[in-house]
Amino acid sequence: MVLHILNRSPSMSRVFQQALDAMGTDDRLLLIEDGVQGALPQLIPYLEPVLGRLFVLKEDLVSRALEGHCDARAIVVDVDGFVSLTEEADKTVSWF
Amino acid sequence: MVLHILNRSPSMSRVFQQALDAMGTDDRLLLIEDGVQGALPQLIPYLEPVLGRLFVLKEDLVSRALEGHCDARAIVVDVDGFVSLTEEADKTVSWF
Amino acid sequence: MQYALLVQGSPYSYQASHSALRFAQAVVRRGHSLTAVFFYHDGVYNAARLAAPPQDEPHLYDAWAQLHREHDTELLVCIAAALRRGLMDERESSRHGKAGHSLEPPFILTGLGQLIEASTAYDRLISFSP
Amino acid sequence: MQYALLVQGSPYSYQASHSALRFAQAVVRRGHSLTAVFFYHDGVYNAARLAAPPQDEPHLYDAWAQLHREHDTELLVCIAAALRRGLMDERESSRHGKAGHSLEPPFILTGLGQLIEASTAYDRLISFSP
C-alpha cells in the first residue's frame, strides 16, 4: 500500500488528477496544507474515486478554520495519525 | 488596455481562468515561460475567449522546441515585442 | 519611459529571475530607463552575495550587478522579506549581533514603503513571479 | 523505524518546512528514529545561518538545530543546490576565494549521492515540497 500525500487544492491545481491516476486500489490519499480544501463538501467530488481511503490532516484544517466544514466521508487524522499512516504504508509519494 | 501576463500552462494550473475572468474586452494576454504551452493547438481552446488578443513569447517557445507547433491564431512576439506590448498597455498584471 | 520590475522568484529554481533579466535588457535596448528592480518574496535570494553557480550556468547575481553598473538601475531588496530569509547587510548583521553578512551593495535593503512610494514615479511596473 | 525527510520548500514562503518540522516532532514522539533531514531545491535555504525572523514568528533554523541537538538528526544540504543559491560553509568559501560563509554546522554540505546511498538504510523517506 502506498500513501499519497497531496498539498494542493483541486480548485486551483490539476495535480490531484495525477495523484488519482497513480493510485492503486488499496492506496491511500492524505490531504495536507492547502490540499485540505479538497475535503470541503463542494470540492470532494474531485476525489470521489478514493472515498473511504481519503484522509485529511486535522491541524491544517484547524488553522484554516475548516474543521467544522469537512465532508464526513473524509477521515480526519492529526499529525500522529499522519505518522501512523506512513508506518502502515510501504512507501509514500508526495504530490505538489 | 491592460496587458495580462500568464506563466502557467492550462494543462496543469487553473490560473488561466482567473486571468480570463479579469480581462476586459480590449485587454491582451501574453503567454510566457511554461505558459507558452497554452499556444499548442490542443490547448488553445482553453484560451478561446481571447483569440486575436493572444500573444506568446518567441524565446520561450524556442527553448522548449515548441516554435513550430503553435496554433497560428497565437501571435508570436519576441522579448522586444513584449516590451512594446507593455508600452502600449496602461498597466500590466502578472498571473502565476 | 521609466520602468521598474518586481521580482518574486528564487533565482535558481524558477524562471522568473531569468525572465526579468531578459526583459530588463530589452527595456534598456529599446531606449527606456530601468529605474529600479524590487526583490520581494523569494526574489530576495537573488541578492545572496555568495552565490556560486557552475561555470556553464548564467551567474544571475553578476548579471544584476552589471545592470546596476551600466544603467544605474537600483537593486532594492525588501528588508522584512530578506531578514527572515537570512539575507542581511553589515549594518543589520551588527544590529542583530551576528558575525558576517550575506548581502552587500549594489543590492540595498529597503522598506516596502519605498516600492510603494516610488511606484507612482514609474510609468510601468512589471512583475515576474515563480 | 528509521525515518528520513526530504525538504524542498523555502522556509518562509511555503509551508513545506513547517510541515516537515511538525512531522519530525511527531516521528520522534512516537518512538521512531529520525536519522536525517535532506535539503534540496529551495529547501536548502533552511540552512541560512543569518536567518532573523521576527520575534513573534517561529525560528525554523533554530528548530532544525534543536532537532539535531536532541535527536542526533543529521541535517544534510545538497551541495550542488546550495552553492548556486549562495549557501556555502567556510571550506567552500575559501575554495571559491570568497570572504565569509553563510552555512555552518549542524547543517552539513553533502553530495546528492549521500541521499541516495543512505536511502536504502531508512525504512521511510517522506518528502515535503512547496
Place this chain on the structure above:
Amino acid sequence: MTGLSGGDLLVILRHAPHGSSWLKEGLDTALVAAAFGQRVSLLFMGDGVMALLPGQGSGPLGQKGTQPTLQMLEMYDIDSLWVEHQALLERGLNDMSLSVDATRIEKDAISRLLAEHTQILNF
C-alpha cells in the same frame, strides 16, 4: 466607467492562508501602501477567499495567521474590499459570515475593477 471603486492600487489576493506567504505578503503591501497615503482596494479571488473565514488560527509551528492583519485594514482606512462571488459559491462558503466586510463581486465586473485602478499588484 461605473465608479465601482476607483483607486491608486488594487491588490489581488489569490492564495490561501498558511500554505504560502503570498496572502500575508499581499496584505502587508496593501497596508504599507495605505500608510503611504494611497487609496487601496483589495480583491479576494480564487483560494484567496479562504482568508475571510472567521476563526482561523496560527500555523503549524505557531506562526501568526493573517486574521490579525485583516483586522488592521480598517485602521488603515482600507474599506474597498471585494470578494469573488463565484469563488465563494464553488467552495460552498457563500452563506457563511466573513471575518471582514467585503462586497461580493461577479465575474463580469472584475475587469472593470482592474480598469479603475492605476496600479495592480497580483499575489
Place this chain on the structure above:
Amino acid sequence: MTGLSGGDLLVILRHAPHGSSWLKEGLDTALVAAAFGQRVSLLFMGDGVMALLPGQGSGPLGQKGTQPTLQMLEMYDIDSLWVEHQALLERGLNDMSLSVDATRIEKDAISRLLAEHTQILNF
C-alpha cells in the same frame, strides 16, 4: 505483479523544462542514483512529457537545457523510461518522435509501476 519494470527507485518527472528546476533536479537525482548502483526508472508524466521534445535549446540567459542530461541516461544504464500516453495525447504530441526511447504507459498501469519500485521520488 506483471513485472512491468521492477527497480530500486522510480523518479517521476512532472514539470516542464525551463520554467523551473524540478525537471533538471529530478534527472540529476536519477543519474546519481544510477551511479551509486541503483536500478532506476523514469516516468515522464503531465508537463514532464515536454522534456522529450527533440530540438530544445538553452534558457533565457543561455543556461543549459535538459537535453544534454537526457542524452546521458543511456551512459548511466537508465533504460527503463516511461512516458504517460495520455499526457502526450492531451498536448497533441503523440505522433512526434521523442528525443529518448521511452515506452508509452497508459493511465491504468501507472499505479503498478509505482508498486513495483522500492522507492519513489516525485519531482
